[in-house]
Every structure is written in C-alpha cells, then in structure tokens.
Amino acid sequence: MHSHMRFVNIRRSTIQKRKVKKVFLTKSNLTPYLLLAPVVLLLVIFFLIPGLTQLSLSFYKYLPPGAVIGKLYEPTFTLENYIRYFTPTYLNGYFWPTIRIMFASTAIALILSYPVAYSIARTTSCKLKKIFMAIIIAAILVGPVVRVYSWLIILGKEGPLNSLLVFFGFGRINFLGSELGIIIGTSQFLLAYLILVLSSSIQNINPACEDAARSLGANNVHTFLRITLPQSLPGIISAVVLGLTLSATMLETPMVLGFGIVQMQGNLIYNTSLGSVVNLPFSSAASVVLIIMALTISYGVSYLLKSQIKWAK
Amino acid sequence: MLIEKIAKAFVTFLIVLTLSLLILIPVIVAIDAFSPTAYSNFPPSSLSLRWFQNFFGNPSLLSSLQISILFAAIVAAATVTIGTLTSYVIARYQFKGKNLIDALIQAPIVFPGVALGNALLVFFYNSGFYYHPAMLIIGQTIIGLPYVFRVMLPSFTGLNQSFEEASMTLGANRLQTFFRIILPLVKSGLLAGAILGFAAAFNDYAVSVFLVDPTIQTLPVQLMGLMQTGVDPTIAAAATFTVIIMIVLLFACEKIVGIDKLMTVVKY
Numbered sequence: 001m002h003s004h005m006r007f008v009n010i011r012r013s014t015i016q017k018r019k020v021k022k023v024f025l026t027k028s029n030l031t032p033y034l035l036l037a038p039v040v041l042l043l044v045i046f047f048l049i050p051g052l053t054q055l056s057l058s059f060y061k062y063l064p065p066g067a068v069i070g071k072l073y074e075p076t077f078t079l080e081n082y083i084r085y086f087t088p089t090y091l092n093g094y095f096w097p098t099i100r101i102m103f104a105s106t107a108i109a110l111i112l113s114y115p116v117a118y119s120i121a122r123t124t125s126c127k128l129k130k131i132f133m134a135i136i137i138a139a140i141l142v143g144p145v146v147r148v149y150s151w152l153i154i155l156g157k158e159g160p161l162n163s164l165l166v167f168f169g170f171g172r173i174n175f176l177g178s179e180l181g182i183i184i185g186t187s188q189f190l191l192a193y194l195i196l197v198l199s200s201s202i203q204n205i206n207p208a209c210e211d212a213a214r215s216l217g218a219n220n221v222h223t224f225l226r227i228t229l230p231q232s233l234p235g236i237i238s239a240v241v242l243g244l245t246l247s248a249t250m251l252e253t254p255m256v257l258g259f260g261i262v263q264m265q266g267n268l269i270y271n272t273s274l275g276s277v278v279n280l281p282f283s284s285a286a287s288v289v290l291i292i293m294a295l296t297i298s299y300g301v302s303y304l305l306k307s308q309i310k311w312a313k
Numbered sequence: 314m315l316i317e318k319i320a321k322a323f324v325t326f327l328i329v330l331t332l333s334l335l336i337l338i339p340v341i342v343a344i345d346a347f348s349p350t351a352y353s354n355f356p357p358s359s360l361s362l363r364w365f366q367n368f369f370g371n372p373s374l375l376s377s378l379q380i381s382i383l384f385a386a387i388v389a390a391a392t393v394t395i396g397t398l399t400s401y402v403i404a405r406y407q408f409k410g411k412n413l414i415d416a417l418i419q420a421p422i423v424f425p426g427v428a429l430g431n432a433l434l435v436f437f438y439n440s441g442f443y444y445h446p447a448m449l450i451i452g453q454t455i456i457g458l459p460y461v462f463r464v465m466l467p468s469f470t471g472l473n474q475s476f477e478e479a480s481m482t483l484g485a486n487r488l489q490t491f492f493r494i495i496l497p498l499v500k501s502g503l504l505a506g507a508i509l510g511f512a513a514a515f516n517d518y519a520v521s522v523f524l525v526d527p528t529i530q531t532l533p534v535q536l537m538g539l540m541q542t543g544v545d546p547t548i549a550a551a552a553t554f555t556v557i558i559m560i561v562l563l564f565a566c567e568k569i570v571g572i573d574k575l576m577t578v579v580k581y
Contacts, residue, residue: 032406036414039399043417043458046451047429050436054428057435072438112331115324133572134563139335141559143516145536146552150338152544153345160341188334195331221320249425251519256540266427266519273431274523280435287428294425 058082058285065278073281081285090268094286095293097179098248098265102297104183106243109190110236117198118228122207139192144252151185151257152176177259185253190246194239201235202228233309237302244298248290265290339556346549364550374535374551381515381532382558384446388453388514389507392461395454396506399462401495404469422459429456430523437524444526452524457513461506464575468502501570508562509575515555 058081060073068074084090120132154161155175162172175181205228213223251266258267265286273283349361368374399418403411421429433452442448472495480490496503518533525534532555536548566572 029408032402032408032411035398035402039395040414040417042395042451043420043455046433046436047421047424047455048417050429050432051424053436053439054432112327112334115327116331119328130572134567135332135335137572137575138560138563139338141512141516141563142339143533143552143555143559144518145516145533145540145548146342146556147338149345149536149540149544149548149552150341152540153341153549154337156544188338191331191335219314219317221317245423245425249427249519251427252537255537266425269427269431270522273434280438283431284435287425287431290425291428295423 054284054287057281058288060281060284062279062281072278081282082289084282085285085289094263094265094268095289097262098293099297101179101182101186101250101254101264102244102247104179105186105190105247106240108183108187109194109243110239112187113191113194113198113239114236117195118202120195120199121202121205136192136195144189147189148185148252148256151181151188151253155181155184155257176257177261179262181257182250182254182262182264185257186247186250189250189253190243193242193246197239197242198232198235201238202232205231233305237305240305241298241302244301245294248294248297265293339553342549342556343553345546346553348546348549364546365554367547368550368554371547374532374547377530377532377535378551378554380529384450384453384531385511385515387450388457389511391450391454392457392510392513393465393503393507395458396461396465396510397496397499397503400465400469400502401491404466404472405474418462419459421455426456426517426519430520433520434523446526446529449521449524449529449531452520453514453517456517456520457510460513461510464509465499465502465506468499472498504570505566505575508566512559512562515558 057073059077059079061076061078061080062073063071065072116132120129123129123132153159156162157172157174157176161175166172173180175184209227209231210223213227214220218226249266250264251270254262254264254267255270258264263271268286269283269290272279272286346364347360347362349359349363399414403415430452433448433455437445437448476494476498477490480494481487485493516533517531518537521531522534522537525531530538532551536551539545539548563572566575
C-alpha cells in the first residue's frame with residue numbers, strides 16, 4: 001500500500017514536470033530565442049566555427065609550396081606544428097620576449113595608472129572628473145597607427161627623448177629595435193584601460209575608512225598602505241589580468257617599434273600567415289598558443305594573487 | 314613630515330607623467346604633420362601644410378580613407394542594430410541559456426585580435442570566400458559588437474518596464490511600442506554604441522590586415538604598410554586627420570549624451 005502510494009506520487013510529479021515543460025515552450029517563451037537567433041548565428045558561423053577551424057588546422061600537415069598544386073596543407077593529423085613551435089628558435093625569438101614584455105609593461109602601467117585612477121575616484125570636482133574622463137576616452141579612441149607613429153618619432157635616435165637624455169648628460173639609447181622601446185609603447189597603450197578598471201574599483205571603497213584612519217593618527221602614507229591599497233586589491237587584480245591579456249596580443253607596436261629585431265607572438269602569426277612563406281597550419285598553432293598563453297597566464301596570475309591575499313589575511 | 318612630502322611629490326610627478334603620456338601621443342603626431350621638412354627633426358622650426366596637401370593629393374590614401382569611413386559606418390549601423398536587439402532581449406526576458414549567450418557575445422573581447430584575424434583568414438580560405446569586402450565588414454562587426462553591447466546594455470537594463478506596459482495597454486502593438494517608446498528612451502545608448510562601433514572598425518588593424526584585399530585597403534592597413542619603410546610626415550598628416558575625426562565624434566557624444574556613457578567599455 002505504502003509503496004503504491006509512493007509510485008503514484010512519483011507518477012504525479014513526472015506529469016507535473018511534463019506540464020511545466022509544455023508551458024515553458026509556449027510561443028511567448030520562444031520569443032527571446034527567435035530574437036537572438038540572428039546574433040547567435042552570426043557569432044557561431046563567424047566566430048566559433050573559425051576558431052574551431054583554426055584549432056583543427058593547427059594539427060594539419062603543412063605542404064611546402066608546389067608540393068601539391070593549389071594546396072597549402074593536407075588534413076592528416078600531426079603534432080609537428082606544435083613540436084616546431086617549442087624549439088629554441090621560436091621560444092627565444094617570440095615566446096620569451098612576449099612574456100617579458102607582458103609582465104614589464106603591465107607592472108609599469110599599473111604603477112603609473114594607480115595615482116590617476118585614485119584622483120579620478122576621489123575628486124569632488126565634477127569638471128575635473130570630466131576632463132580626466134575625456135583624456136582617457138580620447139586615448140582609447142586614438143587608433144594604433146597614431147600611437148605607433150608617435151612612438152616612432154619620440155623614441156627615434158635623434159628623437160625628442162634622446163635629445164632630452166643628451167641634454168641631461170646621458171648617452172643616447174637605442175629604443176627602437178629593443179624590448180625597452182616596445183615595453184614603453186605597450187605600457188602607454190595599457191594606461192587608459194587600467195585607469196578605468198582601477199578607478200571604478202577605488203570608487204567602491206568607502207572614504208570614511210580613510211578618514212577614520214587619519215583621525216586615529218595615521219599619516220597619508222600609512223593610510224594608503226594600510227587602508228586604501230589592501231581594499232583596492234580586487235581592482236588591482238582585474239587590472240593585472242586586463243593588462244597581461246592586452247599586452248600579450250600586441251601586433252602593431254612590436255611590428256613598428258621592434259624593427260624586426262624584437263618580435264612578439266603576434267608578429268609570428270602575422271609572418272607565417274601573411275609573410276613571404278605562408279604556413280597556415282603553423283600560424284594556426286601559433287594562434288592557439290597565443291590564446292592559451294594569454295588566458296592561462298592572466299588567470300593564473302590572478303589566482304596566485306587571490307590566494308596570496310587570503311593567506312595574508 | 315618629510316616622508317609624506319616626498320610621497321606627495323612623487324605621486325604628483327606620477328600623475329603629471331601619466332596624463333602627459335596620454336595627451337602627448339596625438340600631439341606629437343600633429344606637430345610632425347605640420348613640420349616643413351621630410352626628416353622629422355623634432356620640434357620643427359616652422360609650420361607647413363605640405364604634408365596635408367600630400368595626403369589629400371594621394372589618390373590611393375584618399376580612396377582608403379573613403380573605404381575606411383564607409384566600412385566603419387556600415388559596421389556601426391550593423392553593430393548598433395544587432396546590439397539593440399540583443400540588449401533589449403537580454404534586459405527584458407528571463408530565459409534558459411541567457412548566461413551562455415551573454416558569454417558568447419562578450420567572448421571576442423578576450424579573443425586576441427591577431428588570433429581572430431588568422432582564424433577568419435583560415436576559415437574564409439577554407440570556404441573559398443578569399444578576399445571579399447564582406448569578409449572585412451563581418452570581421453570588424455565581430456570585434457566591435459562586444460564593446461557596443463557593453464555600452465548599450467545599461468540603457469536597456471535601466472529602462473522602466475511600466476512605460477512599455479502603459480503603451481501596450483493603450484493599444485500599441487509590440488512593434489509600435491518598440492519603435493515609439495523604447496528606442497527614443499535608449500537613444501543615448503544607441504549613439505554611444507554607434508560611436509564606439511565606428512571607432513572600433515575605423516581604427517582596427519590587427520583583424521583587418523588579415524582580411525583586406527590588396528586592392529581595397531583600409532587606411533590603418535595602408536599607413537602601417539607605409540610605416541614599415543620609414544618615417545614620412547604624410548603618414549603623420551593622415552594620422553592627424555583620423556585623430557580629428559575621433560575628436561569630433563567625442564565632442565558630439567559629449568554634447569548629446571555625455572562622455573560617461575562611454576565609460577562602461579572596460580569592465581573586467
């Protein structure tokens with residue numbers, strides 16, 4: 001008797017579930033899917049499928065020009081593209097420079113953007129805030145061509161920066177064609193983005209905490225180190241993630257400022273798919289490496305920083 | 314307090330340095346564009362307009378400027394249309410898989426531009442659409458869309474649903490409500506989205522360079538090509554012109570809707 005009751009209960013609940021499902025699929029609930037179908041279709045066809053095509057092509061075999069007429073690769077599974085990438089030529093020529101430039105420029109940009117972000121978050125003058133914002137948005141809207149050309153002039157051998165160095169009694173530095181030049185250009189590119197991320201995070205810190213610390217006798221330096229900085233750590237972490245992902249994918253800056261002497265991961269993809277020797281399987285493998293690199297490093301660093309904070313607390 | 318004074322001086326120095334780094338870039342290019350000599354000796358001794366004359370007298374640069382503006386306008390229209398539809402649905406409806414669709418739309422932001430360019434090149438090569446202007450428009454739409462979506466979504470989520478309900482109870486159908494009530498309410502978001510979509514497409518190099526036809530080049534692609542051969546103030550003149558376009562857009566945005574509409578671009 002008891003077991004029979006239970007059986008009935010189960011049956012009833014499945015019937016109810018079916019009813020619920022039927023209600024869910026009525027016409028009015030299909031509307032969002034119908035309205036979103038074009039966007040999803042666009043992104044699936046021109047973003048997801050190309051991404052997957054690139055992934056599968058990175059395992060294809062490369063055919064040197066002329067081996068088979070009209071074919072650049074053949075669909076046989078091979079790991080040769082990745083094996084070739086992880087040889088000293090490519091690791092020292094592209095991988096390690098990219099890593100060094102990523103970390104150096106993110107660190108510089110973080111130090112430079114924090115004070116500005118703090119003043120934007122804390123200023124009470126509406127006009128000042130607007131001017132700051134206009135400068136930042138303008139910096140984002142200025143295209144890569146303008147930025148790169150400007151650095152080409154500033155960092156040139158006879159350029160204004162070297163003239164300044166000579167004026168102050170230092171020697172000339174070859175910025176162009178060195179990692180230093182690319183790091184300078186990249187960190188300037190990151191500034192505007194990091195300022196936006198940091199200032200929105202600092203805005204969320206209650207200024208009363210700082211006032212309390214000051215009224216209890218802490219000076220400004222102490223208040224900053226003990227109160228503001230620890231509370232803005234989440235913002236700093238997202239700024240670091242953003243900085244690392246953006247700097248990993250630089251193309252224009254190393255292309256022009258690197259002079260072909262220093263190259264980054266982006267250059268490798270460009271060279272192998274648009275350069276003199278077209279090797280699409282290898283450029284696809286380089287792309288996959290770049291994506292994995294940008295994501296694992298930035299999220300790995302953010303994970304490490306987060307665990308450090310927990311440990312410190 | 315000596316330490317405090319030193320710290321304050323250091324912070325002020327950092328602020329001035331950072332702001333001048335942000336402002337300096339377009340200013341330097343503009344100064345170079347007005348220099349009288351071909352060799353960029355900086356700063357120039359006098360002003361001249363010959364590089365602007367060079368730029369406007371160069372048919373290939375002019376045609377790529379036209380192409381850039383035309384394509385960016387098409388992309389702006391496309392991204393705003395798609396962005397409006399998507400933001401409206403995301404803000405208005407509760408449905409299964411909403412987070413998934415949101416993630417799909419935002420994904421091209423984290424996807425490196427070079428890698429996206431290569432992926433599209435490989436995809437179009439595979440499907441035989443090699444070098445078609447539509448490819449370029451599609452590629453630029455994909456990169457512009459997440460930014461436009463981010464800027465537009467807040468205007469739709471901030472929308473009071475009772476306006477919509479009032480319009481429907483007064484006898485308007487869904488389409489009339491959408492065009493007569495909702496669109497006018499979110500037009501500031503639309504404008505901000507359009508400006509951002511235009512700028513993203515107009516300035517893009519990393520994706521476009523993989524998709525342009527050698528005969529139909531956008532301005533950034535052609536200027537980067539010229540830059541490989543060395544410094545030429547004609548490039549500076551063209552670059553200054555693009556900066557002027559962006560400043561005009563920024564001013565228009567500030568006058569009509571306020572700059573802070575554009576601030577949601579970066580959200581991490």
